[in-house]
Amino acid sequence: MSEQLLSFEPATGNELWRGPVSKVDHEVEIARRAWPEWAAKAVTFRSETLRRFADRVKAEGEVLADLIARETGKPLWEARTEVESVANKVDISVKSYAERTSNRRIEGAMGLRNAVRHKPHGTLAVLGPYNFPAHLPNGHIVPALLAGNSVVFKPSEKTPAVGAKLVELFHSAGVPQEVLRLVIGGPDTGKALAAHAGLDGLLFTGSARTGVALNRQFADRPGKILALEMGGNNPIVVWDTADIATAAILVVQSAFLSAGQRCSNARRLIVKDSIAERLLEEVKTLTNRLIVDHPHADPAPYMGPVIDNEAADGLTESFLILMSNGGQVVRHMSRPIADRPYLTPGIIDVTAMPERPDIELFGPLLQVIRVDSFEAAIAEANNTSFGLSASLIGGTPQLYDQFWANARAGVINWNRPTNGASSAAPFGGIGLSGNHRPSAFYAADYCAYPVASAESDAMRASIGVGLRDPEGSQLVTKKYL
Numbered sequence: 001m002s003e004q005l006l007s008f009e010p011a012t013g014n015e016l017w018r019g020p021v022s023k024v025d026h027e028v029e030i031a032r033r034a035w036p037e038w039a040a041k042a043v044t045f046r047s048e049t050l051r052r053f054a055d056r057v058k059a060e061g062e063v064l065a066d067l068i069a070r071e072t073g074k075p076l077w078e079a080r081t082e083v084e085s086v087a088n089k090v091d092i093s094v095k096s097y098a099e100r101t102s103n104r105r106i107e108g109a110m111g112l113r114n115a116v117r118h119k120p121h122g123t124l125a126v127l128g129p130y131n132f133p134a135h136l137p138n139g140h141i142v143p144a145l146l147a148g149n150s151v152v153f154k155p156s157e158k159t160p161a162v163g164a165k166l167v168e169l170f171h172s173a174g175v176p177q178e179v180l181r182l183v184i185g186g187p188d189t190g191k192a193l194a195a196h197a198g199l200d201g202l203l204f205t206g207s208a209r210t211g212v213a214l215n216r217q218f219a220d221r222p223g224k225i226l227a228l229e230m231g232g233n234n235p236i237v238v239w240d241t242a243d244i245a246t247a248a249i250l251v252v253q254s255a256f257l258s259a260g261q262r263c264s265n266a267r268r269l270i271v272k273d274s275i276a277e278r279l280l281e282e283v284k285t286l287t288n289r290l291i292v293d294h295p296h297a298d299p300a301p302y303m304g305p306v307i308d309n310e311a312a313d314g315l316t317e318s319f320l321i322l323m324s325n326g327g328q329v330v331r332h333m334s335r336p337i338a339d340r341p342y343l344t345p346g347i348i349d350v351t352a353m354p355e356r357p358d359i360e361l362f363g364p365l366l367q368v369i370r371v372d373s374f375e376a377a378i379a380e381a382n383n384t385s386f387g388l389s390a391s392l393i394g395g396t397p398q399l400y401d402q403f404w405a406n407a408r409a410g411v412i413n414w415n416r417p418t419n420g421a422s423s424a425a426p427f428g429g430i431g432l433s434g435n436h437r438p439s440a441f442y443a444a445d446y447c448a449y450p451v452a453s454a455e456s457d458a459m460r461a462s463i464g465v466g467l468r469d470p471e472g473s474q475l476v477t478k479k480y481l
Contacts (some may be wrong), residue, residue, distance in 0.1 A: 005184050007161050010073035010305040010341050011294040017071070017161035019184050027152050027181040028198040032123045034178035035150035039120050046146050047094045053142075053173035054090040057083060064165060068134060069295035071159050073304040073341070074258060076295050085135045085423065086166075092423050092441065093143045100444040101147070113455045118448040120148035121225055122200035125193050129205045130307050131261040133159035134166050139423070139439050140203040140227075141166075145175060147447040149200075154183040154193055156206075158307055201225030203446070205263075205439075208360065208386070208432040215435060227437035227446040229263070229428055231360040232388030234418045235381035236266040237403065238279055239374060241394030248282035250393050251366075254417040256290065256345045259303040260364035263433075264389040264411065264419040267361055270380045273370040280347070280368065284331050287345050292336070305341040306363050312341035315363040319346045322367070326353040330368060358384050374399060378406045388429035389418040410438060 002020040009016050038046070057064065061083045068079035101118040108114060124144050128137030133155055144151050155163025167182040183193055194202055194214055201224045204214055211230040218226045236254050238247050254266035271279055293301035306312050312335060319333045333346025345364040350356050356367070371377045374395075381390055381403075389411035392403045400414045410429035411421055421427045421440065428438025437446045 005157060005160055005186065007071060007159065008308075009070045010307055011070070013340065017164070019160060019164065021185045021189060022183040024183060024185075024189060024192045024196060027183050028123065028125075028193070028196050030178050031150040031152050031181045032198050034176060035120070035123050035148070038145075038150055038176065038179045039148035041148070043097070043146070043148075046148065047090075047097075049174045050090045050093070050142055050146060053170050053175065054087045056169045056173045057087040060169065061087070064134065064162075064169075067165055068162055069304075071161050072130065072133060072307065073295060075297075075301050075304055077300050078258065079295070082132055082135045086138045089135075089138050089142050089423060093146055093443065096441045096444045097143065097146050097448075100442065101448050101450075110460060111456055111458070113453075115453040115455055117451050117453070118147070119451055120144075120448055123150045123152065123198060124225070124447070125196070125199050125202045126151055126153045127190055127194070127202065127204045127206060128153065128155045128159075128163060130156035130158040131258065131263075133162035136205045136229075137163070138166060139443060140205070141170070141180070143443040143447045144203065145170075145180065147444065149447060150179045150181075152181045152183055152193065152199070154185065154190055157186040157189075160184050199224065201227075201446075203227045205229040207231060207362075211435075212432070225446055225449075226435065227439065227443075228435040229437075229439050230388075230433050231263045231362065231386065232265075232409075232429060232433050233267045233358055233360055233384040233386045234264060234389045234409070235268045235270050235384075235407075236391045236393060236418050237377045237381055238269065238271045238275070238393045239377065239395040239399060240272065241275070243394075244275065244278050244282050247279060247393045248286050250391070250415070250417050251279070251283050252286050252290070254391060254419060255366040256287065256303060256364045257417070257419055259306050259343070260345070260366075261306060261362055262419045263360075264421060266391070266418045267365075267367060268380070268384075269366055269368045270377050271368065271370055272377070273372050276368075276370045280330055280349075284347065287331055287347065290345065292342055292344055303345075303364065306343055307341065309339070309341050311363065312343055315343060315346075315361060315365055318357075318361050319348065319365060322348050322350060322353070322357075325355075326350070327367075328352070333365060356383075358386070360386065374402070378403060382406070382408050385432045386429065387431040388433035389413070389421070391416060391418045410434065 007017040065079040104116040106114040208230040211228040291301040328349040330347035349368040390409040391413040426438035426442035427440035428434040
């Protein structure tokens with residue numbers, strides 16, 4: 001009997017799905033054989049095929065949303081927004097492909113043409129995360145297929161059911177089964193896929209630790225494209241504002257949406273000391289009202305459990321470590337159900353900590369840092385090896401200009417949350433947050449490569465200098481056609 005991978009619902013612990021672990025060599029070989037025929041199709045054919053996929057997603061939207069909610073633990077309302085993003089990705093990607101990889105021709109003298117066109121890389125691997133198990137891998141798969149690549153997709157071992165359903169929807173829309181392959185397995189399977197010689201590149205969304213390992217692995221393979229979208233230790237800075245209530249809402253949205261399991265969630269609240277007490281009281285009051293419950297609960301919860309007990313254990317341990325190293329508790333993190341990964345949001349003031357850990361605490365845990373000057377706020381915002389997102393709440397246009405110019409991040413917002421970026425814009429970061437391969441609207445950039453051509457209908461050539469005359473005795477500068 002083949003090895004099986006099992007998936008469980010975080011909210012209940014019930015088994016949701018099981019399937020056999022894939023043979024990586026077999027799946028890559030199939031995708032590799034299939035890609036030339038797919039690449040030879042007109043881009044209009046590929047785009048229409050993907051539009052049918054969007055229609056299939058809409059038709060089975062409730063089924064997919066229910067599956068996402070059950071496998072991740074996120075509320076059903078939020079799972080529905082993820083399904084909507086999956087469907088919308090196709091039109092956005094078609095527009096991006098036309099805009100970012102458009103063909104260009106420049107007419108020259110005597111009929112010469114200089115052209116720029118784009119080619120697919122070949123066979124690309126996509127490694128998906130568990131927090132958005134449909135939307136985030138789809139953000140790689142759609143532009144990769146549109147550009148003419150074949151794809152081998154490995155979903156997170158924590159959300160294989162959603163990954164399998166996503167591939168099923170692609171195939172039912174007419175994407176050839178050989179062109180998009182599903183790889184099921186755990187970390188060892190992912191490592192085998194990433195190391196496979198048959199790949200022309202890898203598109204990854206996940207943790208910084210895995211991303212750094214992949215970067216090392218690809219260091220001696222410069223001919224293969226590697227796009228890394230990793231996490232963040234993201235700051236949200238609250239400065240001079242009379243509207244403390246709205247500022248608190250933006251802080252809570254930034255920190256606790258998706259149970260803190262978005263790479264763009266705020267991890268650090270940096271606040272002007274003179275307004276800190278009022279803001280924290282408002283944030284605490286609002287956080288106390290957040291409903292934490294199972295995905296299908298009525299009334300609808302704001303957040304569900306985190307992905308599993310291991311993640312919950314790690315977060316509660318991190319909260320205790322911060323406490324024992326000088327952190328002052330603003331709001332305790334707790335486990336309301338002992339054997340399930342539900343967490344109530346934790347808030348801790350780490351201003352007095354001499355050394356703050358520069359790690360991504362992937363869950364509903366917010367650290368608070370008080371500062372006296374705006375320059376100190378920017379310095380604290382940049383006091384990280386990550387650089388994904390950052391937000392300024394309050395302040396003046398001049399202060400925002402200063403913040404925008406000096407904050408080191410790929411997404412910088414003003415009076416908006418750190419999360420919820422538009423798919424019509426690039427999404428990515430610097431430092432440990434990415435390798436300068438932003439996704440979303442800029443995904444087309446890493447799914448195809450530019451080819452420059454000089455073209456002429458007729459052969460014309462001359463050598464204008466450095467030739468002997470036909471008698472071989474003198475140098476001449478005549479042109480010989």
